[in-house]
Every structure is written in structure tokens, then in C-alpha cells.
Amino acid sequence: xxxxxxxxxxxxxxxxxxxxxxxxxxxxxxxxxxxxxxxxxxxxxxxxxxxxxxxxxxxxxxxxxxxxxxxxxxxxxxxxxxxxxxxxxxxxxxxxxxxxxxxxxxxxxxxxxxxxxxxxxxxxxxxxxxxxxxxxxxxxxxxxxxxxxxxxxxxxxxxxxxxxxxxxxxxxxxxxxxxxxxxxxxxxxxxxxxxxxxxxxxxxxxxxxxxxxxxxxxxxxxxxxxxxxxxxxxxxxxxxxxxxxxxxxxxxxxxxxxxxxxxxxxxxxxxxxxxxxxxxxxxxxxxxxxxxxxxxxxxxxxxxxxxxxxxxxxxxxxxxxxxxxxxxxxxxxxxxxxxxxxxxxxxxxxxxxxxxxxxxxxxxxxxxxxxxxxxxxxxxxxxxxxxxxxxxxxxxxxxxxxxxxxxxxxxxxxxxxxxxxxxxxxxxxxxxxxxxxxxxxxxxxxxxxxxxxxxxxxxxxxxxxxxxxxxxxxxxxxxxxxxxxxxxxxxxxxxxxxxxxxxxxxxxxxxxxxxxxxxxxxxxxxxxxxxxxxxxxxxxxxxxxxxxxxxxxxxxxxxxxxxxxxxxxxxxxxxxxxxxxxxxxxxxxxxxxxxxxxxxxxxxxxxxxxxxxxxxxxxxxxxxxx
Numbered sequence: 001x002x003x004x005x006x007x008x009x010x011x012x013x014x015x016x017x018x019x020x021x022x023x024x025x026x027x028x029x030x031x032x033x034x035x036x037x038x039x040x041x042x043x044x045x046x047x048x049x050x051x052x053x054x055x056x057x058x059x060x061x062x063x064x065x066x067x068x069x070x071x072x073x074x075x076x077x078x079x080x081x082x083x084x085x086x087x088x089x090x091x092x093x094x095x096x097x098x099x100x101x102x103x104x105x106x107x108x109x110x111x112x113x114x115x116x117x118x119x120x121x122x123x124x125x126x127x128x129x130x131x132x133x134x135x136x137x138x139x140x141x142x143x144x145x146x147x148x149x150x151x152x153x154x155x156x157x158x159x160x161x162x163x164x165x166x167x168x169x170x171x172x173x174x175x176x177x178x179x180x181x182x183x184x185x186x187x188x189x190x191x192x193x194x195x196x197x198x199x200x201x202x203x204x205x206x207x208x209x210x211x212x213x214x215x216x217x218x219x220x221x222x223x224x225x226x227x228x229x230x231x232x233x234x235x236x237x238x239x240x241x242x243x244x245x246x247x248x249x250x251x252x253x254x255x256x257x258x259x260x261x262x263x264x265x266x267x268x269x270x271x272x273x274x275x276x277x278x279x280x281x282x283x284x285x286x287x288x289x290x291x292x293x294x295x296x297x298x299x300x301x302x303x304x305x306x307x308x309x310x311x312x313x314x315x316x317x318x319x320x321x322x323x324x325x326x327x328x329x330x331x332x333x334x335x336x337x338x339x340x341x342x343x344x345x346x347x348x349x350x351x352x353x354x355x356x357x358x359x360x361x362x363x364x365x366x367x368x369x370x371x372x373x374x375x376x377x378x379x380x381x382x383x384x385x386x387x388x389x390x391x392x393x394x395x396x397x398x399x400x401x402x403x404x405x406x407x408x409x410x411x412x413x414x415x416x417x418x419x420x421x422x423x424x425x426x427x428x429x430x431x432x433x434x435x436x437x438x439x440x441x442x443x444x445x446x447x448x449x450x451x452x453x454x455x456x457x458x459x460x461x462x463x464x465x466x467x468x469x470x471x472x473x474x475x476x477x478x479x480x481x482x483x484x485x486x487x488x489x490x491x492x493x494x495x496x497x498x499x500x501x502x503x504x505x506x507x508x509x510x511x512x513x514x515x516x517x518x519x520x521x522x523x524x525x526x527x528x529x530x531x532x533x534x535x536x537x538x539x540x541x542x543x544x545x546x547x548x549x550x551x552x553x554x555x556x557x558x559x560x561x562x563x564x565x566x567x568x569x570x571x572x573x574x575x576x577x578x579x580x581x582x583x584x585x586x587x588x589x590x591x592x593x594x595x596x597x598x599x600x601x602x603x604x605x606x607x608x609x610x611x612x613x614x615x616x617x618x619x620x621x622x623x624x625x626x
Contacts, residue, residue: 016163016166018056018057018160018163018164018167019057019069019074019093019163021159021162021163021166022034022057022069022159022160022162022163023069023071025159025162025163026069026070026071026124026159027071029124029150030122031122031123031124031150032070032071032115032116032121032122032123033068033069033070033111033115033121033122033123033124034068034069034070034123034124034125034159035066035067035068035107035123035124035125035130036053036054036057036058036066036067036068036069036160037054037066037067037129037130038054038055038063038064038065038066039051039129039130039131039299040129041128041129041214041299041301042214042215042216042237042239042299043129043131043214043215043297043298043299044215044216044230044233044235045063045064045507045509046063046230046231046232046233046387046507047230048173048176048229048230048237049173049231050172050173050174050175050176051129053129053158053160053161053164054066054067054076056160056164056170056172057069057160057163058074058076058089058090058094059089059090059091059094060076060078060082060085060086060089060090060094061085061089061403062078062081062082062085062086062089062401063401064078064079064081064082065077065078065079065082065086066078066107068107068110068111069159070115073095073115074093074094074095075094075095075096075097075110076090076094076095076096076097077097077099077106077107078096078097078098078099079099079100079495079496080098080099080100080101080400080495080496081400081401081495081496082400082401083096083098083101083495084398084399084400084540085399085400085401085402085403088399097110100495108137108138108141108142111123111142111147112141112142112145112147113145116145116146116147120146120147120148121142121147121148122147122148122150123138123142123147123148123149123150124149124150124151124152125138125149125150125151125152125300126151126152126158127151127152127299127300127301127304128299128300128301129158129299130299130300131295131296131297131298131299131300132293132295132296132298132299132300132302132303132304133295133296134300135149135151135300135303136295136300151300154301175237175252176228176229176236176237177252177254177255178227178228178229178236178255179228179255179256179257180225180226180227180228180236180251180255180256180257180260181225181226181227181257181260182224182225182226182260182263183220183224183225183226183505184224185224185328186328187328187329187332187427187428187504187505188224188328188329189325189326189327189328189329190326191224191267192222192223192224192247192264192267192268192269193267193268195221195222195224195321196222196242196247196267196268198317198321199211199222199242199317199318199321200242200244202317203242203244203292203317204244206292206312206314206317207290207312208290208291208292208312209243209244209284209289209290209291210241210242210243210244210284210289210290210291210292211241211242211243211291211292211316211317211318212239212240212241212281212291212292212293212294212298212302212316213239213240213241213242213316213318214239214294214297214298214299214302215297215316215318215319216229216230216233216235216236216237216238217233217235217322217503217506217507217510218240218297218316218318218319218322219235219236219238219239219240219249220234220235220236220238220506221318221321221322221503221506222240222242222247222318223240223249223264223269224267225260225264226505226506227255231384232384232385232386232387232388232425232508233425233506233507233508234383234384234425234505234506235506235507236251236255237251237252237274238250238251238274239274239277239302241277241280241281241284243284243289246268246270247268247269247270248269248270248271248272248280249264249269249270249271249272250272250273250274250276250277250280251271251272251273251274252273252274253271253273256271277302278301278302278305281302281305281306282305282306284306285305285306285307285310288310289310290310290311290312291306291310291311291312292312292313292314292316293306293311293312293313294313294314294315294316294319295313296315297315297316297319315512319511319512320512322503322506322510323501323510323511323512323513323526323528323529324526324527324528324529325504325528325529325530325552326528329504329505330504330528330530330552331428332426332428332429332504332505333428333429333430333504333530333550333552333573334429334573335428335429336381336424336426336428336429336430336431336505337429337431337550337573337574337575338575338606338607338610339379339380339381339382339426339610340376340379340423340424340426340431340433341433341574341575341576341603341606341607342379342607342610342611343371343375343376343378343379343424344371344422344433344435344576345576345577345607345611345615345618345619345622346375346611346615347367347370347371347375347420348435348437348577348618348622349614349615349618349619350370350375351367351412351418351437351439352439352440352618353614355412355413355414355439355440356414356439356440359414360413361411361412361413362411362412362413363404363406363409363410363411363412364391364392364393364396364404364409364410364411364412365391365404365405365406365409367389367391367404367412367418367420368389368391368404368422371389371391371420371422372385372389372422376424379424379426381426381427381428382424382425382426383424383425383426383427384424384425385422385423385424385425386423386424386425386430386431386432386508387422387423387432387508388403389420389421389422390402390403390419390420390421390422390434391404391418391419391420391422392404392410392418392419392420392544393410393411393412393416393417393418394410394416394417394418394543395410395540395541395542395543395544396409396410396544397417397418397419397436397538397543397544397545398538398539398540398541398542398543398544399538399544400495400496400536400538400544412439413440413445414439414440414441414442414444414445415438415440415441415442415444415445415446415447416438416439417436417437417438417447417451417543417544417545417582418436418437418438418439419434419435419436419544419545419546420434420435420436420437421433421434421546421548422434423508425505426505427505428505429504429505430502430503430504430505430506430507430508431550431573431574432502432508432532432548432550433548433549433550433574433576434534434536434546434547434548435547435548435576435577435578435579436455436458436544436545436546436547436579436582437579437581437582438579438581438582441581447581447582449584451543451545451582452582452583452584453490453584453587454487454490454492454537454545455545455579455582455583455584456582456583456584456587456588457486457487457489457490457492457537457587458487458535458536458537458545458546458547459547459578459583459588459592459596460485460486460587460588460592461482461483461484461485461486461487461498461535462483462533462534462535462547462549463592463595463596464482464483464485465479465482465483465498465499465515465533465535465551465570466533466549466551466570466572466595467569467595468482468569468570469556469558469567469568469569470525470567470568470569471560471563471565471566471567471568472524472526472565472566472567472568473524473565474524474525474568475513475521475522475523475524475525476499476513476514476515476516476521476523476525476531477514477515477516477517477518477519477521477522479498479515479525480497480498480515480516480517483498483515483533483535484498484535487535487537492537493537494535494536494537494538495538496516496536497514497515497516497517497518498515498516498532498533498534498535499514499515499516499531499532499533499534500514500516500531500532501513501514501529501530501531502530502531502532502550503530504530511523513525513526513529513531514531515531515532515533525553525568526553526568527553527554527555527568528552528553528554529552529553530550530551530552530553530573531550531551531553532548532549532550532551533548533549533550533551533570534546534547534548534549535547547578548574549572549573549574550572550573550574551570551571551572551573551574552570552571552573553568553569553570554568554569554570554571555567555568555569556568556569572599572602575602575603575606575607576603577600577603577619577622577623578596578599578600580596580622580624580626583596583626585626588626593626596626597625597626600622600623600624600625601623603619603623604619604620604623607619608620
């Protein structure tokens with residue numbers, strides 16, 4: 001029989017909503033709130049899809065944010081890069097907490113002062129996905145206000161996993177088992193054995209017996225391997241522990257080809273099963289060993305696996321060593337940027353032919369398909385994008401981390417201001433470039449003067465960073481105001497940092513350095529570091545502007561007679577032309593005009609031999625003097 005079911009029967013048969021499942025789990029355990037961060041057990045900015053719990057439960061796809069679920073509320077905190085995106089992606093079940101905005105409390109303050117007003121709270125976390133530093137700070141803050149931090153027991157399931165494992169419409173992805181590959185010394189510049197010598201010296205100087213390496217990109221750097229467990233990041237799920245006489249790589253064995261296993265063994269690395277990591281760490285603690293654990297870069301479960309008296313704290317030495325690129329790594333970064341720039345020039349040349357010569361409009365999705373799926377994919381040593389391409393036409397450019405969808409995407413025609421932020425992962429380097437551009441502007445398709453003036457201010461800030469000279473020991477935050485000065489004079493600003501560190505054939509975002517208003521980051525910029533230079537401006541519903549190059553810190557050859565300190569500056573890695581049609585030349589100083597002309601002359605000399613006649617002619621015009 002094919003009989004219709006009653007509404008009550010249909011309701012009874014419908015699966016429980018994920019948020020309701022999580023709340024049922026909280027109620028069963030007596031928890032007043034549960035925190036769901038972006039992080040996986042390795043505190044990754046981009047977690048493997050299996051660990052993307054915050055994205056699953058909230059629907060917010062940005063790379064930064066923390067969700068808080070209570071029996072009655074669901075809230076998401078995220079920073080200024082994602083305010084517009086989160087507002088469009090969150091359902092009515094969620095409240096967006098715009099971090100950094102006036103009147104928006106920090107997550108810990110909301111828990112203690114709003115949710116916890118007049119009653120004692122039990123706030124639960126999964127210790128495997130919060131850093132040791134965050135968890136300890138939250139515990140202290142909660143206890144000071146009379147509340148309790150509850151860590152899920154080791155045998156308890158994460159409440160989000162309970163909902164996800166039962167979801168037949170959005171099944172949870174399996175554990176990644178893609179094979180890892182060698183990152184050869186020709187690109188790495190040092191063997192793993194050489195890196196271990198440096199590390200053991202640092203461990204001894206610290207008075208420790210062992211070092212925990214938990215961040216995926218840091219394990220990859222140490223062992224000279226690369227993986228494919230995380231989209232856009234060439235990393236594999238793994239841990240490492242380094243002692244005075246051993247280096248242990250914890251990874252599922254089936255991921256390691258036999259020749260690579262032999263290479264690791266020859267470099268002094270013992271391969272252990274991934275699940276052996278915590279027992280091995282506890283064993284070091286039981287043996288009375290002092291273990292160096294970076295609380296900012298190691299999850300809380302691992303941090304507390306060693307008794308507090310035996311923990312040695314401080315920044316993991318791999319973090320700094322990895323950030324200072326050696327000559328071979330810098331060569332790979334430079335070479336990959338030249339290849340990448342050829343794809344960008346071919347891309348911009350193609351847009352102009354489509355829009356101006358043929359009168360077509362191109363959707364944002366088609367732009368991504370051409371740049372990523374064709375032009376970059378054809379390049380030697382290309383592996384994958386280094387992050388999801390941002391192609392924002394007109395008002396979509398104002399969404400800082402915009403993602404175009406076929407059903408809703410915008411299009412580019414004559415006079416459309418287009419922001420494209422994209423990059424590639426190559427065997428020898430990592431790229432990240434943003435250009436804001438317009439094609440076919442004329443009297444019938446004009447760009448408003450205020451947009452051009454804003455673009456010019458952003459360009460001036462970009463030039464000030466690029467031309468900066470500073471003494472060694474200078475943290476990045478000292479330079480940040482230079483990028484914003486002209487915008488500030490006009491009452492404008494942008495809600496993101498000016499620069500982030502970039503890995504060498506590794507993650508597009510890395511620390512410990514940055515150029516941003518985060519005044520508490522006192523890490524000096526050091527020769528060999530790579531950082532982005534990306535001031536911008538975003539008018540919601542109007543337009544977005546960003547100009548981004550990657551630059552390498554280098555010595556200038558000058559030393560202060562007064563202090564004895566060397567002076568540092570920057571060398572451009574990115575080789576893509578800047579849109580002259582958006583520049584108000586009259587607003588630039590002679591030195592700034594010379595900077596643009598010199599940069600474009602350099603670009604043409606480097607790229608033109610690698611282009612066909614059509615694209616070379618386009619580049620010649622794009623690089624003509626202002």
C-alpha cells in the first residue's frame with residue numbers, strides 16, 4: 001500500500017535537527033554551555049573536513065570563529081574579516097557576535113557576566129580542540145567568577161559528533177588516508193637530520209628532555225614531507241616528539257610510502273602510529289622527563305598529559321625556525337611567484353579581451369574556473385590553490401573573504417570594479433596575491449571618483465610598507481600604521497591586519513610574525529621571513545579594494561652607528577601589475593609614481609619572455625609608465 005502519512009507521523013519520522021541533538025547532549029550531562037571552535041586536534045586554521053565541527057553545526061564557512069551553544073541560545077564570535085559573510089550564512093537560530101565592535105563582549109566576558117549572571121555555570125569543552133593556553137585562561141576566568149570549566153572525559157563523544165554521525169543528509173567525512181610525499185632537500189634547503197641538530201640544541205638550552213610538535217605545518221617542515229589531508233594546505237595529520245636521542249613521527253602508517261619511510265629512518269626519525277602519541281607523551285611524564293609544550297600551539301589534552309611540574313613552556317622553536325626561510329626556500333618562493341604571475345597576467349589579459357573586445361560579461365565563478373582550473377593548473381609544479389579564490393565583483397568585493405556561488409554570483413562587465421584574491425601551492429613555493437581592477441571603463445561605464453581616490457590611498461599605504469626600512473628588533477605592529485595613514489586622514493580604515501606570515505610550500509598563513517594592530521605580538525621581523533602586504537578598504541554594499549603582495553624581509557646592508565643595529569627592508573616576491581586605471585596620479589607623490597613605474601618595469605622584464613605575443617602586448621600596456 002502507498003498510503004500518505006499523517007503530519008504527526010511525518011514529524012515523528014523526521015531526523016532531529018543537529019542543534020537540538022547537541023542541546024540534548026548538554027542537558028544529559030548538566031552542561032550550561034559548550035564551546036565549538038574552528039580548531040582540530042592540531043589547532044589548524046583550516047581543519048580537515050572530518051573536524052570541521054563549527055562549520056557543520058553553524059553553517060558558517062569562514063576560517064576563524066568560535067560557537068557557543070547553550071540550552072536556549074547559539075552564538076558565533078568572529079572577527080572583522082567575516083562579519084558580512086557570517087551575517088549571510090548564519091540561520092535565524094544563531095546570534096552573530098562581531099568581535100572588536102563597540103558593545104560586543106568578548107566570549108569569556110559574555111559567559112561570566114551575561115550567561116552566568118546570578119548562577120553558577122558548568123561550561124564544557126573538548127580538550128582536544130582547544131589550545132592549552134586558551135583552556136587554562138578560560139578556566140581561570142570562570143573560576144574567578146564562581147563558575148566551572150568541565151573537560152569532556154576521554155571516553156566521551158563530542159556532542160557535535162553525536163549529531164554529525166547521525167546526520168544522513170550531511171554525513172561526516174572519514175579519516176584522511178591520502179599518501180604523503182617527500183619535500184626534497186633541493187626545495188627544503190636542509191635535511192631533517194640537520195634540523196634535528198638545531199632543535200636539540202634549543203631543547204638543551206631550554207633545560208628540557210623532549211619537545212612536542214603538534215601543528216601540522218611544523219611537523220611537515222621538520223620531517224621534510226608534505227601531505228594532502230587538508231584542502232589548500234599541503235599537510236598530513238600527524239604529531240612529532242623530539243628527544244635527545246630520538247625523533248618520533250606519529251602518523252597512520254598506510255600514508256607513508258616505503259621509500260619515504262626509509263628516508264625518514266636515515267634521517268633519524270622513527271615512525272609510530274598516530275594513536276600512540278598521547279600514551280607516549282604520558283610515558284615521558286611518568287618517567288620524570290621535562291617536556292617542552294607550547295601551550296599556544298598544542299591542544300589542552302596533550303598539554304595536561306604531562307604533570308605541570310614537568311612541563312617546560314614557551315614558543316615552540318620550530319615556529320621561528322620555519323618562519324625564517326633559508327636561501328633555497330626563498331629561491332623556490334621567488335621562482336613560484338614568477339610562474340604564478342604569468343598565470344595572473346594571462347588571466348587579466350583574457351578578461352580584457354572578453355569584456356572589452358567581445359562585449360561579454362563574465363561571472364565570478366567563471367573567473368575562478370579560468371584562473372584556478374585552467375591557467376594555474378597548466379603551470380609546472382602546481383599542486384592546488386593555496387586558499388579558496390575570492391573573486392568579488394562590485395559590492396561583493398566588500399565581503400573580505402567572499403565565496404562566489406553559481407546561483408548567486410555577480411558578473412564583471414565594462415566598468416565593474418573587481419577584487420581577486422588568489423594563490424597557488426607549488427612544489428617549491430606558496431603564493432598569495434590580491435589585485436583590484438577594472439576593464440573597459442569609459443564615459444558610459446565610469447568608475448566613481450571616490451573609488452579611485454580610495455584605491456589610491458590604499459596603494460599609498462601599500463607603497464609605504466614596501467619601502468619601509470627599520471632596525472632589527474622591530475615588531476610588525478610598528479609598521480602597521482604606515483599602511484593606514486592616508487586612509488585615516490580620509491576617515492577610512494579596514495578591519496583586518498596588514499600582513500600575515502606565509503610558509504614556503506606550506507600554509508599560506510603562518511606565524512609567529514605579522515603586520516597588524518595586534519600590539520601584543522612583539523615578534524620582531526627577521527631577515528628571511530615572508531609576509532603579506534595587503535591594505536584595503538571595504539564599503540558594505542558598495543565596493544571593496546585590496547592590493548596584496550608577498551614580500552621577504554632582507555638586510556639592507558646598512559648599520560646604525562648609534563646603536564649597532566642592522567637595518568632591514570623588504571624585497572617583492574609578487575610580480576603582478578597594479579591597475580593604473582584606478583590610480584589618481586595627481587594624488588601620488590613623485591616618489592610614489594616612481595615606485596609604480598619601477599615596479600612595472602621590473603615586472604615586464606621578468607615576465608615578458610614567458611608570455612605569448614597577445615599577453616605580452618597586454619602586459620606592455622599595463623606596465624607603461626604613469
